Amino acid sequence: MNIRPPLRKRSRKALMELKPLLDKINDEVEQADYIRYDPVQFMHMFSEKKDIEVAGFLAATMAWGRRDIVVAKVDDLLKRMNYHPYEFVRSYTQKDFEVLKGFKHRTFKPIDIHGLILALQQIYTDYYDFESFWEKCRALGSEQQRPFLAIFHEEFFSMSSDFAERTRKHVSNPEKGSTCKRLYMYLRWTIRKNSPVDLGIWNFMEPSELLIPFDVHVARQARKYGLIARRTDDWKTVHELTETLSVLNPKDPARYDYALFGIGALDYSLPKRFILNKV
Template structure:
């Protein structure tokens, strides 16, 4: 029987009442506007990045620019080419693999080798040589990696400026981060008080366990690895330290994968600290195997997953993330998520021009794309 708390957090299907259907990506959802009690009990949230339109995915608001209409594709901007990125060389139901997919994905990795990390937020933990600082910076950067790229970068710059010179030392020192240090520091719908509470939760986790990896291991206990369960327990370790107020901000910053959330930002954090080191991901943890990671499901990965035949699902939730991962695992069983960074860059760097302009530019996975094949037909 479903608990009342579970019903409260169930998502509403398009056009329906809350309480039924598959859970959507809660970590990509925006809290409702506050009621008379600004932070009353958490309710259903509306999507932040995904906007359903007649049962399909459409461009998020941040991608809808005046230039996004059919027409001649402009010359690529300097520094925005596909080569300007540094990329290293069982769950769900995978779409049937093919040799052409393996070849196209290998080409994707090869063409993406080499350049700077900007504008990806993973550049922030790369600033620190101490693994303790890199781990702390990775969790902070991944947690707030939502919104427009420039907006994320500006917020994170201000956040790390408030934690000098070492984020780990600032979070674990004898004196906690003071509220006035983050006064006025907000990110989209996360208030400065929410940022302060978040930092206190991270501090509590460090003081109790010594590192975030040890917190993750403690949640697993003696059970065999199960990433969805272990991630849920990991995030509970922060939620339990939050307190009673600002519940909507808490639920966004620490979502619940067991309720269907895709947990994009926290799967992104796991990718950073588990894979590598390879110039992009950091390779800080040994508690999780790269083969068990789940792809961080953002708008770009959800759309590309459908176009490239990596998933048949339409709802961008944990199950879609599992299905895309399973399809990538068929191409590389030991490290399926290594394709995440170069794939999402196709959208972030606007290399994929077909949905905006009606024409295809250079793209290493164009041979797999249903948009291109439908245009050719």
């Protein structure tokens, strides 16, 4: 039986030595040119807030797998909506399900999109906009001392009874141990200000409160360079990494998502002397 050695973690001093290198990579990756290769492009496609919200939520929810395939599939879905996502959601009826037939992305099927649309439709009936719904979930999370994304999951699926049980798995729940990568990516898009990529159209929470969107690329680099010491990819590890990155930038820790993605999936690298762990 092979027992893996514990992961080493950077000291605060060693972390600050890494900061200028991560900042440099981040500044090079977080450029306007990034948009055309990423699902965030579908938020930039629209000018009206409610169109931006809906397109972004659908794009983030489907952001699973290779980016080029995700972009193609989201475009397919929005094309079926005649590129009027909010209008499609608000006016959606059972007969419009015909428009969704034949759509597929990984485990997403028309019935799943149907459920998401019905929930969004009710949200826009009950709330001024999608941000208002998120704001309520955050307030409830604070009252109940629970992760507000768990509240979001509950409240979102309470909006309609006409959805397949299988659709629940497409919206993450931190109380099930999920890292909630796609939800926090969506929040990064909507909350972070003064970014050439993220739109920052919402104000219900501060960028300092964002957790890092945590995927396999981010996880590998975070362990390799000693930013986290846990080996499990779960909600606790997301918090650990965010706390580490908050040392580098307490007002905007999620900005380093670009740097870690750049090192993990693009052609960026750090000097070998900064490697702490073999992963």
